[in-house]
Amino acid sequence: MLRLLSLELQKLLLNRTSKILIFISFILPFFVILLSSLKINVFGFFTLELGELGIFNFPVIWHLTTFFASQFKFFFAIVVVSMIGNEYSNKTIKQNLIDGLSKKEFILSKFYTIIFFSIVSTLLIGMISLSIGMYYSSYTEFSLIIRETNFLLAYLVKLIGFFSLCLFFGMLAKRSAFALAFIFILFILEWILFALMTWKINMDIAEKIQNFFPLKSMYNLIEQPIQRIAMTKIPDKTAIVYDYAVHWYEITIVLGWTALFIFLSYRLLKIRDL
Template identity: 50%
Template structure:
């Protein structure tokens, strides 16, 4: 297992564009700390974003994992190209001739995906912990370490998304087209969702939500709900307007199960495709 990771590491680390993208990605994750610096001064009103409760435990786990997850697109480029380049350089053929089995080949890519997701998760955990300790109004240990489900959800979300990218790399074999495919797939899901809601099930009974919850990208998005409406400021504003935003923010086990399911499907399909194809 270590050998497979080492193999992939040599390939990635010696590629300058991958190295820059990976570096940028982790820099961006850390940059969420800069949000704490945001201050406005309108005459007598001093507004500091960090003071609005976004860095309170345990809310910070939710807020940070939701927003930082968007940066995954940077790594998506790295992952798609690390797969597609093997085809365009024909190095996949040489790897297999040199004695890597097809199973090992897919496994080395998947382990890299897991490593990326894991390191991202550790990063977000540490950054959030530090920010929370600096700005949170609550600092009891029991509160700090509550709601850690968002960290787990973050890990699963990244793993599934990167596995999807990996699969697209194998399927399309060209990085630009694979990323284009990803974009088109997102649009397809949106259109399908609209059609299901408007035409097939109607908006009322929740059937549309049930079905769209099984779409790959939608299921990954569903893992971590948007956290803005949970902020006290927004909540009180909504209450004054008479709106009820009472959604359930928690990460549900069945949502995790669907996402894990997709991860397995994508990796298996990558392997099956590789096995079937002549190189």
């Protein structure tokens, strides 16, 4: 396993473009969150301090930071599709197999890399959230801090799931640009299907089915936190039911997709003549 991981890391980290994209997708959100937690004096007129808004309180901070950081996953998605696209365009996938890598090992080396970066990213976000929270939060009891840390698990699963989808599209399209286009098409397709089902059946069932779609199920893991923060500010608006929690079945659906995408990538490579 370490051999496969180190293989792929060598391929990625010696490539300047991948290095920059990895930096943007994992290190940049880290800094943005860090900066936004500082007191910012806007041209001397007033002081902007996001911490005062209570958004860095435990446990809401877990929700906010993971949601924010997961928006940057798209940059690493480019790395994932290009790590397949480059292997095809340089024909190094052929050479790797000839040199004695099995097709299974080839897919696994990509998958391990995805897991590796997802874990690193989760740890980074976990650490930064914890330290900012400790600094700002009005309450720092242990039981409160660890409440909703399952957002971190959701974040990890979300990243692994999304990158596995990218890996599969990369294998399918063989070219990075097409693979990214496929992901965009899938996004549109999910909404068209949702609209169709709403129109033909009804909204309730359509929503339930939509929750099983790959992209939607990944989104469901960490829903947008803005409404939640707004609700804490205006407590009388309880009429809107808003379920933001991480549910076990949401995680199961995404893990199911992940397994399917990895398996299909392997099948695709297996039946293909290179």
